[in-house]
Amino acid sequence: GQQVMQIPQYQHVQEGEDFTTYCNSSTTLSNIQWYKQRPGGHPVFLIQLVKSGEVKKQKRLTFQFGEAKKNSSLHITATQTTDVGTYFCAGDAGNMLTFGGGTRLMVKP
Amino acid sequence: GAGVSQSPSNKVTEKGKDVELRCDPISGHTALYWYRQRLGQGLEFLIYFQGNSAPDKSGLPSDRFSAERTGESVSTLTIQRTQQEDSAVYLCASSLGSPTGSYNEQFFGPGTRLTVL
Numbered sequence: 001g002q003q004v005m006q007i008p009q010y011q012h013v014q015e016g017e018d019f020t021t022y023c024n025s026s027t028t029l030s031n032i033q034w035y036k037q038r039p040g041g042h043p044v045f046l047i048q049l050v051k052s053g054e055v056k057k058q059k060r061l062t063f064q065f066g067e068a069k070k071n072s073s074l075h076i077t078a079t080q081t082t083d084v085g086t087y088f089c090a091g092d093a094g095n096m097l098t099f100g101g102g103t104r105l106m107v108k109p
Numbered sequence: 110g111a112g113v114s115q116s117p118s119n120k121v122t123e124k125g126k127d128v129e130l131r132c133d134p135i136s137g138h139t140a141l142y143w144y145r146q147r148l149g150q151g152l153e154f155l156i157y158f159q160g161n162s163a164p165d166k167s168g169l170p171s172d173r174f175s176a177e178r179t180g181e182s183v184s185t186l187t188i189q190r191t192q193q194e195d196s197a198v199y200l201c202a203s204s205l206g207s208p209t210g211s212y213n214e215q216f217f218g219p220g221t222r223l224t225v226l
Contacts, residue, residue, distance in 0.1 A: 030209065030210070033213075033214065033215075035215075041219075042200060042217040042218065042219055042220055043152070043200075043202075043215075043217045044217070045214045045215065045216070048214065088151070088152065090215075092208075092209045092210070092213060093209075094209050095208075095209060096154075096157075096165065096208050096209065097208050097209065097213055097215065098154075099144075099151065099152045099154070100151070101150075101151040102151045102152075104149075
């Protein structure tokens with residue numbers, strides 16, 4: 001079945017440093033979504049990418065969808081303590097939305 | 110409008126007892142999903158409903174787990190003869206459309222934290 005892998009599992013950064021999480025699918029995706037889960041909270045939808053090579057920005061967050069539509073990345077510029085949480089990607093391969101294992105981001109002030 | 114709600118928010122039970130968890134999706138959302146999240150772990154898919162039917166039950170861990178959905182709204186997840194390994198947060202989500210394609214963004218509820226002593 002479809003597998004969605006995320007790396008790294010954990011990332012500690014100093015406030016102000018950049019952060020990137022990577023998502024890789026075993027199958028070609030029709031679209032990919034990103035969610036953020038704050039500590040003690042529930043996942044919240046951030047964005048959806050549909051087109052090959054698509055890049056979208058939300059303030060300091062940049063989302064990319066690979067040309068082959070099998071991988072994606074989320075980059076945060078100049079992290080802040082409010083960025084703390086777990087970031088999940090979720091890939092749609094046409095049968096089900098499959099979540100990656102998540103990357104937990106910790107930011108040291 | 111109201112988001113996805115779940116009840117109870119916390120449930121402590123003794124090993125061997127049955128528990129029932131409830132999810133109220135966003136009105137009009139046709140798809141409903143159940144996930145399990147152990148402490149510090151990712152989302153483990155359990156089951157999803159399209160309308161009142163469950164096309165994919167592949168994630169249910171054992172026959173002690175069952176779920177139903179009525180009236181294309183409320184869903185209940187039942188765990189029989191609970192075990193300590195069932196302790197986790199159970200998250201429910203709903204989406205306007207089917208799990209794939211357009212409108213498949215999932216809206217999550219706050220979860221039910223289940224502790225089995």
